[in-house]
Amino acid sequence: MKTLSQNDKNVLSRIFESHPSGSLATSPIDHTLPTSLPSIPPGALSELRELEFAAISPLDGERPSQESLRQSIAKLTDLVTSYPQYSSAYNNRAQALRLLHGDDLYNEAIRDSTLWSDLCSAIAFASPGQSQQRVCELQGQILRSAYAQRGFLTWKAAKNSAITLDSNNLPLELVGLEKEAIEDKARSDLEAAGRYGDQEAKKMAISANPYARLCGNIVEEAMIAEMQKMRDSWNKGQSHTSKGN
Structure with a gap:
């Protein structure tokens, strides 16, 4: 043979x-673990989540106004200034910035914002200390959202790379890369989002x-x-x- x-x-x-029967099928989320986040004191987490909810609740509508978006971003900025390792606030600030500026990484407004660095910070601060370590549901929520957002933005940038656009507007990690290399980075993020439970990201990772x-x-x-x-x-x-x- x-x-x-x-x-x-x-x-x-x-x-x-x-493939869904492979690495994407194994979830690192342990629903029995208590709610916690790395580097955030347990006593402070509840208060931080309340402040964060107050900051983003005005955006809970179909078309939040630009003023509401800017106010929410300012409040979330205050949160990460006080607690620089509070991953959830970075993730939500990135979402608010996407609503404000769109999803095109070539856009100068996005380049000059903290959108990309927010997603990177959310992933870095929410990630477990060891690769195989289990995480609680809150960590899983933050990681699947941040990875999915970054993966989607990167995938869209790869699809636009054939168009005559200024690639220097892209995040430094993507500047100078060929389309295939950008797609690989997007797929890696989408796979990670899939492992943390994002079904749409999982489908995108497989098709990518x-x-x-x-x-x-x-x-x-x-x-x-x-x-x-x-x-x-x-x-x-x-x-x-x-x-x-």
């Missing part, structure tokens, strides 16, 4: 990295996998060819039947 080459093994590994897309195209072409063979066979049968009559 012929064994797989190392290249074949690498390709299969890349495919199953983004280049090897999975290749396999999907191969399967689609094979199905089309097989259907054509079935049609040809049916037409031939119909032809013989007509001649017999």
